[in-house]
Amino acid sequence: MEIEVASGSASGSGSASVSNDGGGGGNDLEKGVQYLHGGEKGVAYLVWEDLTVVLPNFGHGPTKRLLHGLSGYAVPGRIMAIMGPSGSGKSTLLDSLAGRLSRNVVMTGNVLLNGKKRRLEYGVAAYVTQEDVLLGTLTVRETITYSAHLRLPTAMTREEINGVVEGTITEMGLQDCADRMIGNWHLRGVSGGEKKRLSIALEILVRPRLLFLDEPTSGLDSAAAFSVIQTLKNVSRDGRTVISSIHQPSSEVFTLFDDLFLLSGGEPVYFGEAKTAVKFFAEAGFPCPSRRNPSDHFLRCINSDFDIVTATLRGSQRLRETTQKASDPFMNLTTTEIKSMLVEKYKRSEYALKARLRIREISTIQGPEIETRSGSQADWWKQLSTLTRRSFVNMSRDVGYYWSRIVIYILVSLCVGTLFYDVGTSYSAILARGACGGFVTGFMTFMSIGGFPSFIEDMKVFYRERLNGHYGVAVFILSNFFSSFPFLVSVSLVTGTITYWMVKFRPGFSHYTYFCLNLFGCIAVVESCMMIVASLVPNFLMGIIAGAGVLGIMMMTAGFFRLLPDLPKAVWRYPVSYISYGAWSLQGAYKNDMLGLVFDPLVPGDPKLTGEDVIKNLFRLSLDHSKWWDLFAVYVILISYRLIFFIILKLKEKASPFFRSLYAKRTLYYLSKRPSFKKKPSFPSKMHHNLHPLSSQEGLCSPST
Numbered sequence: 242m243e244i245e246v247a248s249g250s251a252s253g254s255g256s257a258s259v260s261n262d263g264g265g266g267g268n269d270l271e272k273g274v275q276y277l278h279g280g281e282k283g284v285a286y287l288v289w290e291d292l293t294v295v296l297p298n299f300g301h302g303p304t305k306r307l308l309h310g311l312s313g314y315a316v317p318g319r320i321m322a323i324m325g326p327s328g329s330g331k332s333t334l335l336d337s338l339a340g341r342l343s344r345n346v347v348m349t350g351n352v353l354l355n356g357k358k359r360r361l362e363y364g365v366a367a368y369v370t371q372e373d374v375l376l377g378t379l380t381v382r383e384t385i386t387y388s389a390h391l392r393l394p395t396a397m398t399r400e401e402i403n404g405v406v407e408g409t410i411t412e413m414g415l416q417d418c419a420d421r422m423i424g425n426w427h428l429r430g431v432s433g434g435e436k437k438r439l440s441i442a443l444e445i446l447v448r449p450r451l452l453f454l455d456e457p458t459s460g461l462d463s464a465a466a467f468s469v470i471q472t473l474k475n476v477s478r479d480g481r482t483v484i485s486s487i488h489q490p491s492s493e494v495f496t497l498f499d500d501l502f503l504l505s506g507g508e509p510v511y512f513g514e515a516k517t518a519v520k521f522f523a524e525a526g527f528p529c530p531s532r533r534n535p536s537d538h539f540l541r542c543i544n545s546d547f548d549i550v551t552a553t554l555r556g557s558q559r560l561r562e563t564t565q566k567a568s569d570p571f572m573n574l575t576t577t578e579i580k581s582m583l584v585e586k587y588k589r590s591e592y593a594l595k596a597r598l599r600i601r602e603i604s605t606i607q608g609p610e611i612e613t614r615s616g617s618q619a620d621w622w623k624q625l626s627t628l629t630r631r632s633f634v635n636m637s638r639d640v641g642y643y644w645s646r647i648v649i650y651i652l653v654s655l656c657v658g659t660l661f662y663d664v665g666t667s668y669s670a671i672l673a674r675g676a677c678g679g680f681v682t683g684f685m686t687f688m689s690i691g692g693f694p695s696f697i698e699d700m701k702v703f704y705r706e707r708l709n710g711h712y713g714v715a716v717f718i719l720s721n722f723f724s725s726f727p728f729l730v731s732v733s734l735v736t737g738t739i740t741y742w743m744v745k746f747r748p749g750f751s752h753y754t755y756f757c758l759n760l761f762g763c764i765a766v767v768e769s770c771m772m773i774v775a776s777l778v779p780n781f782l783m784g785i786i787a788g789a790g791v792l793g794i795m796m797m798t799a800g801f802f803r804l805l806p807d808l809p810k811a812v813w814r815y816p817v818s819y820i821s822y823g824a825w826s827l828q829g830a831y832k833n834d835m836l837g838l839v840f841d842p843l844v845p846g847d848p849k850l851t852g853e854d855v856i857k858n859l860f861r862l863s864l865d866h867s868k869w870w871d872l873f874a875v876y877v878i879l880i881s882y883r884l885i886f887f888i889i890l891k892l893k894e895k896a897s898p899f900f901r902s903l904y905a906k907r908t909l910y911y912l913s914k915r916p917s918f919k920k921k922p923s924f925p926s927k928m929h930h931n932l933h934p935l936s937s938q939e940g941l942c943s944p945s946t
């Protein structure tokens with residue numbers, strides 16, 4: 242399946258053509274959106290009740306509550322802002338709702354989607370995380386185009402898909418950087434804000450029914466932030482449910498939000514319509530000054546970090562304080578106290594009551610069931626071909642993936658070739674051939690570990706896209722194999738040809754072919770082994786260490802450093818030498834090279850040594866199976882490793898919810914036995930806080946003013 246990336250020239254200067262030529266991109270975008278509406282009917286009503294997240298410490302210090310019994314709802318057609326100071330639990334709340342909490346925390350409470358309790362994973366919801374995980378070698382337009390082909394319905398034509406892509410580029414204001422590379426470790430690419438907009442573009446492309454965004458405007462100027470939130474508002478107007486955390490929006494941006502969830506220290510300060518928040522603050526005694534941005538005012542009231550700022554400013558303002566003290570009854574309030582008052586006031590307010598009633602009402606709405614794999618509407622084949630193409634483009638542009646390895650392989654092959662040049666058939670050549678075979682099947686293949694860092698980056702993108710339901714595990718593994726195939730063949734052919742002809746191994750085309758096939762098998766096995774390591778140890782340095790250790794063991798038991806029959810029977814001979822690709826490939830390499838050759842004897846005049854004698858008596862290998870069986874075993878190991886990789890990824894998906902719930906049960910049982918684990922009073926004792934007068938904070942009005 243051919244994929245044509247909508248290039249600027251093809252579409253008539255990209256974005257401009259979309260906006261100016263109303264019949265082109267714009268219409269296609271509408272058509273695309275209509276497709277999506279038609280293809281996936283259904284809306285998402287999300288309700289969360291008494292959501293508590295704790296970080297258990299199991300006896301090492303107090304257990305920390307990250308979220309304190311939050312309740313709320315999000316409905317289609319509306320966009321909700323989660324606001325609060327840094328560390329207040331915005332990301333934790335989003336993670337809890339999206340079912341993506343990290344393993345070390347435990348969540349209690351209910352999250353209901355359309356009245357049903359279910360896990361929101363793998364495509365039910367789209368989530369734009371705080372961190373941008375993208376393939377740095379692709380351009381912005383390519384990234385969106387591949388993503389569109391991966392997920393938009395197969396029935397859509399290429400022109401329609403390109404229309405959606407161009408429309409999305411324009412919507413997110415990415416026209417200027419559309420043909421620029423995203424950038425990676427060796428290539429400076431688009432800016433942080435552009436990356437963020439691209440991440441959002443990738444998710445809004447298919448108009449997901451439930452969209453979570455973690456600080457989508459960080460790194461953007463206020464005009465860009467406004468247009469991003471305006472786009473999200475348009476998405477929500479299509480009947481989508483949008484929940485976004487946001488740090489400190491400008492007043493223009495704030496007015497775009499329909500609902501507001503204000504958090505402080507994991508506690509709800511306000512939940513309800515965004516425009517009534519100002520009223521709530523006024524009713525609670527903290528009205529927003531007329532010329533102040535409401536979101537600034539809210540955060541000023543609840544961010545206890547301002548107490549520290551105030552303490553610093555206090556000295557210089559002492560005089561003003563004393564004059565104001567007499568008239569201001571709230572003179573001695575700290576933001577910690579203001580926050581606690583607001584929390585208490587909110588709990589007893591009509592807003593909380595209204596929210597509770599609405600939650601009860603929405604909980605009973607039995608909306609349509611949302612299929613799990615709704616992240617993509619493209620068929621399996623289209624996903625596979627698109628992903629293979631994207632992966633191939635990435636591999637061919639990433640210098641670190643294969644190109645640098647090919648260069649190193651050529652250099653090392655030349656070294657081996659010159660070191661063992663025309664090795665011959667003298668008696669000393671027997672050991673030289675053995676050593677050369679051992680080096681090529683062992684150390685040369687070991688160098689394939691070099692692609693690990695690039696593969697780790699691939700895996701990060703896979704995890705992000707997998708969680709958003711873009712495609713499945715099998716598609717990822719197969720596409721990776723198909724796209725890497727030409728590179729692996731090139732590495733094996735180049736290395737095999739140089740080494741084989743320079744060293745002058747056993748002549749004959751079939752022997753040369755065997756040599757290259759054996760090399761290909763070994764390099765592919767090493768790659769597969771590193772994939773398994775990457776799935777278990779997804780850290781670059783730890784992964785390299787672990788992978789090198791495993792491969793080192795395989796080399797040790799290959800039969801070169803210690804002959805196979807001499808290996809200790811327990812563990813090393815059985816099973817390690819049987820599951821080590823090195824043992825099979827080395828046996829095959831020896832047979833391929835030596836069978837049929839005749840070597841000079843140690844003492845001149847003695848009978849000549851045949852290759853069979855050398856293999857049987859010197860290397861003590863059995864000749865009861867042919868070299869092709871050895872090659873077959875290497876390929877069986879290769880397939881087994883890929884299967885193991887697949888099983889690990891699948892198991893991680895399937896088993897992790899089970900282990901998470903076990904861990905949660907165990908933790909809750911442990912916590913229930915601790916008398917200290919009871920609800921913290923939301924109105925803190927004055928003993929634990931330094932008091933800094935509210936009025937010493939610039940512009941913050943106390944209730945009486």
Ligand SMILES: Nc1ncnc2c1ncn2[C@@H]1O[C@H](COP(=O)(O)OP(=O)(O)OP(=O)(O)O)[C@@H](O)[C@H]1O
Nearest residue numbers: 296307326327328329330331332333334343345346
């Ligand atoms: N898995 C975790 N393990 C330990 N602590 C955690 C974990 N997740 C969150 N926290 C803590 O919970 C608090 C809330 O974190 P969270 O990331 O939700 O804050 P935030 O409101 O998103 O902040 P920011 O605006 O800086 O992104 C922080 O103090 C954080 O250190």
Ligand SMILES: [Mg+2]
Nearest residue numbers: 331332371455
């Ligand atoms: Mg955060």
